[in-house]
Amino acid sequence: xxxxxxxxxxxxxxxxxxxxxxxxxxxxxxxxxxxxxxxxxxxxxxxxxxxxxxxxxxxxxxxxxxxxxxxxxxxxxxxxxxxxxxxxxxxxxxxxxxxxxxxxxxxxxxxxxxxxxxxxxxxxxxxxxxxxxxxxxxxxxxxxxxxxxxxxxxxxxxxxxxxxxxxxxxxxxxxxxxxxxxxxxxxxxxxxxxxxxxxxxxxxxxxxxxxxxxxxxxxxxxxxxxxxxxxxxxxxxxxxxxxxxxxxxxxxxxxxxxxxxxxxxxxxxxxxxxxxxxxxxxxxxxxxxxxxxxxxxxxxxxxxxxxxxxxxxxxxxxxxxxxxxxxxxxxxxxxxxxxxxxxxxxxxxxxxxxxxxxxxxxxxxxxxxxxxxxxxxxxxxxxxxxxxxxxxxxxxxxxxxxxxxxxxxxxxxxxxxxxxxxxxxxxxxxxxxxxxxxxxxxxxxxxxxxxx
Amino acid sequence: xxxxxxxxxxxxxxxxxxxxxxxxxxxxxxxxxxxxxxxxxxxxxxxxxxxxxxxxxxxxxxxxxxxxxxxxxxxxxxxxxxxxxxxxxxxxxxxxxxxxxxxxxxxxxxxxxxxxxxxxxxxxxxxxxxxxxxxxxxxxxxxxxxxxxxxxxxxxxxxxxxxxxxxxxxxxxxxxxxxxxxxxxxxxxxxxxxxxxxxxxxxxxxxxxxxxxxxxxxxxxxxxxxxxxxxxxxxxxxxxxxxxxxxxxxxxxxxxxxxxxxxxxxxxxxxxxxxxxxxxxxxxxxxxxxxxxxxxxxxxxxxxxxxxxxxxxxxxxxxxxxxxxxxxxxxxxxxxxxxxxxxxxxxxxxxxxxxxxxxxxx
Numbered sequence: 001x002x003x004x005x006x007x008x009x010x011x012x013x014x015x016x017x018x019x020x021x022x023x024x025x026x027x028x029x030x031x032x033x034x035x036x037x038x039x040x041x042x043x044x045x046x047x048x049x050x051x052x053x054x055x056x057x058x059x060x061x062x063x064x065x066x067x068x069x070x071x072x073x074x075x076x077x078x079x080x081x082x083x084x085x086x087x088x089x090x091x092x093x094x095x096x097x098x099x100x101x102x103x104x105x106x107x108x109x110x111x112x113x114x115x116x117x118x119x120x121x122x123x124x125x126x127x128x129x130x131x132x133x134x135x136x137x138x139x140x141x142x143x144x145x146x147x148x149x150x151x152x153x154x155x156x157x158x159x160x161x162x163x164x165x166x167x168x169x170x171x172x173x174x175x176x177x178x179x180x181x182x183x184x185x186x187x188x189x190x191x192x193x194x195x196x197x198x199x200x201x202x203x204x205x206x207x208x209x210x211x212x213x214x215x216x217x218x219x220x221x222x223x224x225x226x227x228x229x230x231x232x233x234x235x236x237x238x239x240x241x242x243x244x245x246x247x248x249x250x251x252x253x254x255x256x257x258x259x260x261x262x263x264x265x266x267x268x269x270x271x272x273x274x275x276x277x278x279x280x281x282x283x284x285x286x287x288x289x290x291x292x293x294x295x296x297x298x299x300x301x302x303x304x305x306x307x308x309x310x311x312x313x314x315x316x317x318x319x320x321x322x323x324x325x326x327x328x329x330x331x332x333x334x335x336x337x338x339x340x341x342x343x344x345x346x347x348x349x350x351x352x353x354x355x356x357x358x359x360x361x362x363x364x365x366x367x368x369x370x371x372x373x374x375x376x377x378x379x380x381x382x383x384x385x386x387x388x389x390x391x392x393x394x395x396x397x398x399x400x401x402x403x404x405x406x407x408x409x410x411x412x413x414x415x416x417x418x419x420x421x422x423x424x425x426x427x428x429x430x431x432x433x434x435x436x437x438x439x440x441x442x443x444x445x446x447x448x449x450x451x452x
Numbered sequence: 453x454x455x456x457x458x459x460x461x462x463x464x465x466x467x468x469x470x471x472x473x474x475x476x477x478x479x480x481x482x483x484x485x486x487x488x489x490x491x492x493x494x495x496x497x498x499x500x501x502x503x504x505x506x507x508x509x510x511x512x513x514x515x516x517x518x519x520x521x522x523x524x525x526x527x528x529x530x531x532x533x534x535x536x537x538x539x540x541x542x543x544x545x546x547x548x549x550x551x552x553x554x555x556x557x558x559x560x561x562x563x564x565x566x567x568x569x570x571x572x573x574x575x576x577x578x579x580x581x582x583x584x585x586x587x588x589x590x591x592x593x594x595x596x597x598x599x600x601x602x603x604x605x606x607x608x609x610x611x612x613x614x615x616x617x618x619x620x621x622x623x624x625x626x627x628x629x630x631x632x633x634x635x636x637x638x639x640x641x642x643x644x645x646x647x648x649x650x651x652x653x654x655x656x657x658x659x660x661x662x663x664x665x666x667x668x669x670x671x672x673x674x675x676x677x678x679x680x681x682x683x684x685x686x687x688x689x690x691x692x693x694x695x696x697x698x699x700x701x702x703x704x705x706x707x708x709x710x711x712x713x714x715x716x717x718x719x720x721x722x723x724x725x726x727x728x729x730x731x732x733x734x735x736x737x738x739x740x741x742x743x744x745x746x747x748x749x750x751x752x753x754x755x756x757x758x759x760x761x762x763x764x765x766x767x768x769x770x771x772x773x774x775x776x777x778x779x780x781x782x783x784x785x786x787x788x789x790x791x792x793x794x795x796x797x798x799x800x801x802x803x804x805x806x807x808x809x810x811x812x813x814x
Binding site for chain 2: 181182184185186187188194195198344345346347348362363364365376411412413416418419
């Protein structure tokens with residue numbers, strides 16, 4: 001099938017429509033939950049200092065207006081659900097949601113990132129071409145280019161596939177780490193906690209099972225014959241992760257709802273018709289409509305954007321190969337790569353200000369500048385440590401100190417290994433750039449975690 | 453493909469089924485035994501021992517109140533120090549009632565605040581039970597320490613001060629507060645031991661986590677920072693007046709040593725009365741999780757190393773800080789090493805997240 005022919009293949013758009021509705025609802029409820037838990041305040045408003053993503057240090061919480069940002073995000077997610085001013089709403093939803101995520105990297109979670117990526121894609125996909133306020137005013141389109149639905153499937157496949165490949169490492173497969181630590185700690189779960197989860201073979205079975213699941217599930221979902229069983233597996237797997245790791249949050253729901261997109265249009269038509277029963281206005285009989293009558297065209301621009309985007313998404317998780325050092329130790333190239341639950345790390349990190357002018361020094365109380373949560377995350381992630389040191393440098397220079405250095409005492413434990421010093425002692429990490437910091441200040445891991 | 457699918461499903465179902473699959477090599481570690489043994493053999497006896505010591509102090513105080521004499525003052529001071537030592541085995545258990553009434557902040561916040569104590573003495577509506585961080589350093593052992601040792605210069609002058617009814621009444625109030633607080637904390641422990649250890653309501657892990665966190669918090673904050681780090685000026689200038697038992701001078705070292713002993717005993721799960729180790733302790737739990745046993749040995753070595761660094765210090769830490777602070781900082785570093793093991797290695801192995809405000813500082 002030539003590319004041209006593929007791009008001009010049209011399919012029923014109900015999977016895309018259902019995806020839009022479910023995803024909008026999911027974001028709506030996930031942001032309500034975030035608000036309800038008081039996290040807007042504790043994560044974005046309370047801290048005096050925020051950890052930023054590279055290139056995005058200009059993205060900061062905006063005081064009490066941060067709530068406004070969430071309100072914008074909530075309203076635009078509802079607009080997505082009902083398909084109202086879809087293009088603008090989806091753009092605003094992407095921007096507001098992503099802005100929120102970029103405000104402080106302490107909260108980084110892979111599934112937040114996934115939501116941002118999908119929201120970006122939705123801007124370019126005709127997901128309100130039917131069953132929406134927009135189409136009510138104009139025309140309902142029933143057919144969309146096939147690539148628009150395929151692109152979402154590919155995105156989910158990329159996530160699973162990379163997550164699976166990342167699990168092919170010696171800690172995960174040969175030591176069942178860090179699952180062993182976490183499962184042993186789950187002794188309180190009724191029935192299985194104090195029995196099965198304490199068993200060595202269970203740790204290995206779950207590690208290997210998880211790896212095989214992630215790698216194979218994209219293929220099983222793509223093949224029509226195995227799709228139903230695969231989806232059952234998706235539900236079982238993600239419900240299980242929710243039971244075992246309640247802190248995983250919205251992730252299971254995002255993946256379960258997301259994977260519905262793999263089903264064919266008949267399934268989604270049923271969902272639409274089910275909802276239609278309650279919304280009489282939309283009720284139409286799809287099966288009487290001829291294929292070429294109501295198809296919506298997409299621009300070549302969209303094709304190019306989404307194609308390029310997916311290409312980047314496939315490569316990005318591999319970027320750690322460009323860096324030296326143990327990935328799990330330095331965490332260079334760790335984020336944005338679908339490395340889910342691969343490390344159990346805890347750290348202890350304190351900073352010493354060395355005043356060369358005065359030849360004196362003192363230690364800094366982290367809690368004067370960071371929240372518990374920020375300190376916990378900072379303690380084992382080198383980029384946080386460097387960023388915090390830079391902040392401290394500015395803080396004390398503003399107080400009149402000059403000619404200062406910042407030294408670090410940092411100990412980190414990784415996947416059950418004994419804690420080790422992460423940053424070289426008595427070494428200034430303030431007056432150097434980030435590259436030199438990685439190159440000269442991080443003590444090599446001293447152990448090997450084999451990966452593919 | 454079907455085959456792979458079946459294998460996969462098998463994997464998942466095996467993993468989440470709860471039927472009688474043959475148990476392999478390891479038995480589960482009995483966490484309720486850990487909780488119940490710690491409560492019955494260590495926590496409750498330590499509280500009882502503290503209450504007993506404190507009741508002796510109370511009797512001495514009554515005698516002293518009715519007959520203000522130098523011998524009675526000396527007797528009172530000696531039972532005060534005994535109680536203060538016994539307190540070191542209690543402070544770390546900031547759970548349940550103790551947490552609810554801010555027992556350890558009310559009993560051992562130092563340095564004590566003399567200006568506020570004087571203000572309190574003139575305040576008719578004073579209620580020391582209300583949680584109020586300004587009032588924590590006006591009560592408890594550090595405040596009593598001030599009245600018994602520091603309110604004036606010589607013993608005769610101290611007697612003279614304490615013959616003033618305002619002073620004696622306030623001191624009496626402080627003694628009563630510790631006594632009633634201790635009683636309610638002990639009652640809580642004795643009435644709730646089973647609940648504490650019970651796993652039926654899924655609270656076992658939260659109790660165990662809390663206990664581990666309290667232990668680490670005590671080691672980092674109560675012991676390392678308060679007793680050593682702050683006076684030694686690790687985060688600021690040296691603060692020799694901020695040592696524990698500042699007015700009685702010579703007991704700060706012994707109190708620190710006792711706190712370290714209490715920490716080690718807790719880790720080993722030693723029976724408070726007999727000193728016998730238990731099969732169920734944080735040590736044996738860690739050994740269950742870390743079969744090489746390297747971590748528990750490192751932690752114990754670190755306790756011992758800290759002990760030897762503390763032992764060479766002067767009896768009076770304010771003297772030590774003023775004259776040879778580098779030894780004080782060496783002791784700090786030794787304890788700090790243990791903090792790293794406990795806070796990173798141990799909590800990671802126990803799969804417990806750090807739930808408290810980081811402990812350095814004030």
